[in-house]
Amino acid sequence: MGEGSESRSRRKPVRPGRPVLCRCVVGKPRATCFKPEGVSPSRLKDVVITLDELEAIRLADKLGLYHAEAAGLMKVSRQTFGRILDSAHRKVALALVEGHSICIEGGHIQPQDPNGEPDEPGICVCLHCGTEIPHHNGTPCRTLDCPDCGRPMVRRGRCSSID
Template sequence: MPRKKCLRHICLEPELTYYKPVGVPLCELKIVLLHLDEYEAIRLADSEGLYHNEAAARMNVSRQTFGRIVNEARKKIANAIVEGMAIKIEGGHFTTTNNDVLAKSNSE
């Protein structure tokens, strides 16, 4: 039986939750779902430039778990760019760092 996932801490939810290629209506595109914990991992590692140890501590996960999260997020983003898909950011298994919001993915 797999271990229960611990909640991943995120700083805040993004204001924009969809990204898509210009000139193609959203209804004609395949959509890649990027969970909020994956978004947070990309933000910490690539936008803020944190080392995995520090970013993992901020998200309340192990360094190995952080590595898996950020690698999966990068793969999803790369596939969306290469294949011309939209990216939708939502869901996941997380809590905000101020503990006001608790959300769980419906896909668990």
């Protein structure tokens, strides 16, 4: 095996099939990192829990909702909710057993206010050059090309790194 095959095996695999949809998340966490006491910073490893995984823990474990009801609130299928929750539980267990810190960040989320209304800023954004144009209802932003650079647009606040 040469160098090329080694670098290919380290790349993040391309996920075939349907794209990951946004998950509705209510609010932001008050704290974003939890560190165990008695572990030196040089030996401390991080476990990253995404915001959608935290939301699944909140709905299922804190509020005690059934998976079907919680999945409806997050706007995902019950099976997807179960996978998100299972991933979150495994990460928390790993951090607790191994003495790792837990950091909360990222995820494919759509912010939602506590009253159940999605946060709809009404702006389409180009992630490449930052150009913003008004969103027109009925036309998905992803079908539009940026007027400046020609790349696809995304809806601000929906599964993007632009806030």
